[in-house]
Amino acid sequence: MSQCVVEIENLVKRYGDKVAVDHFSLNVNEGEILGLLGPNGSGKTTTINCLLSLLQYDKGTVTIFDKEMKPEAYDIKSQIGVVMQNVAVIDTLNVYENVDFFCGLYIRDKATRKQYVEEALEFTGLTEYKKYKPKKLSGGLLRRLNIACGIAHKPKLIIFDEPTVAVDPQSRNAILEGIKKMNKDGATIIYTSHYMEEVEELCSRVVIMDHGKNIANGTTSELKSSLMNRETIRVNLPNKNDEVIKGLKEINHVYKVKEDGDDLVIKCDGGDHNLVHVLSYLTDNNIPFGHVSTELPTLNDVFLEITGKELRD
Numbered sequence: 001m002s003q004c005v006v007e008i009e010n011l012v013k014r015y016g017d018k019v020a021v022d023h024f025s026l027n028v029n030e031g032e033i034l035g036l037l038g039p040n041g042s043g044k045t046t047t048i049n050c051l052l053s054l055l056q057y058d059k060g061t062v063t064i065f066d067k068e069m070k071p072e073a074y075d076i077k078s079q080i081g082v083v084m085q086n087v088a089v090i091d092t093l094n095v096y097e098n099v100d101f102f103c104g105l106y107i108r109d110k111a112t113r114k115q116y117v118e119e120a121l122e123f124t125g126l127t128e129y130k131k132y133k134p135k136k137l138s139g140g141l142l143r144r145l146n147i148a149c150g151i152a153h154k155p156k157l158i159i160f161d162e163p164t165v166a167v168d169p170q171s172r173n174a175i176l177e178g179i180k181k182m183n184k185d186g187a188t189i190i191y192t193s194h195y196m197e198e199v200e201e202l203c204s205r206v207v208i209m210d211h212g213k214n215i216a217n218g219t220t221s222e223l224k225s226s227l228m229n230r231e232t233i234r235v236n237l238p239n240k241n242d243e244v245i246k247g248l249k250e251i252n253h254v255y256k257v258k259e260d261g262d263d264l265v266i267k268c269d270g271g272d273h274n275l276v277h278v279l280s281y282l283t284d285n286n287i288p289f290g291h292v293s294t295e296l297p298t299l300n301d302v303f304l305e306i307t308g309k310e311l312r313d
């Protein structure tokens with residue numbers, strides 16, 4: 001059985017009257033990429049800051065590598081890499097010097113550090129920019145520098161807090177591929193985001209947060225298979241009427257039919273050939289239709305079913 005790298009139990013963090021993290025518990029196992037997904041303001045960053053002992057919390061315990069996490073626990077901190085949402089580099093140092101500075105907080109041996117810095121620059125595609133000052137870098141390159149600074153000391157646990165916010169698609173893909181590679185090389189990863197597509201692509205397990213609470217936990221397929229909605233069919237049907245809607249509702253596995261402008265949105269709770277059955281019904285009854293699409297459930301549907309609202313704001 002894989003070892004538990006991070007254990008958060010019953011964490012509570014208040015800002016005045018505001019409860020930002022509300023009895024939140026979470027385990028992260030060695031070797032996994034754990035996605036912490038939630039809408040803006042759901043408490044992801046606060047949880048990460050408490051986890052790292054950067055913030056004092058009101059209640060709960062945080063254990064990392066089987067030891068209690070504390071602000072002065074440098075032996076634990078040296079094994080953690082952090083890439084926060086806001087780029088935190090030193091403007092007066094060039095790219096190489098920045099990575100060397102952050103790596104030097106944990107790696108004292110000069111030769112090892114030189115090797116690690118060069119590897120981090122290579123890994124993030126920054127070798128050719130090593131003499132550049134941060135101000136001369138594009139937004140995407142600056143994000144990559146932020147990552148290089150966070151991972152150069154080869155941490156066993158890496159925390160990414162929304163690393164792709166406001167990043168162009170090319171850099172975004174490079175970042176996601178880089179995270180997969182670090183995980184393959186042995187790092188356990190916690191990845192926070194409010195982009196469900198990224199979390200679906202990257203993460204072996206997902207925890208969904210809302211109002212500071214852990215509201216769902218599982219692999220993406222486990223979460224989706226817990227849903228009533230298994231398939232959504234959208235048919236452009238300008239001439240719809242109550243009789244058509246009634247007929248569609250009688251098809252096996254169709255549990256809801258909703259009008260959306262010129263479209264009908266048909267929700268199915270299982271079954272393998274729902275689209276065929278819907279189209280057969282329309283054709284057999286000479287009902288003209290336009291564009292047809294079918295969608296499998298997403299993490300947004302999981303969130304919608306649990307909370308009644310969309311994940312995206």
Ligand SMILES: Nc1ncnc2c1ncn2[C@@H]1O[C@H](COP(=O)(O)OP(=O)(O)OP(=O)(O)O)[C@@H](O)[C@H]1O
Binds near residue numbers: 018
């Ligand atoms: N320093 C602070 N003082 C007061 N309230 C705060 C502070 N930091 C965060 N909050 C509030 O706590 C709640 C959780 O915020 P947090 O930043 O942890 O959410 P988040 O899920 O990381 O959001 P985002 O996706 O926007 O980064 C929000 O309601 C936020 O307004």
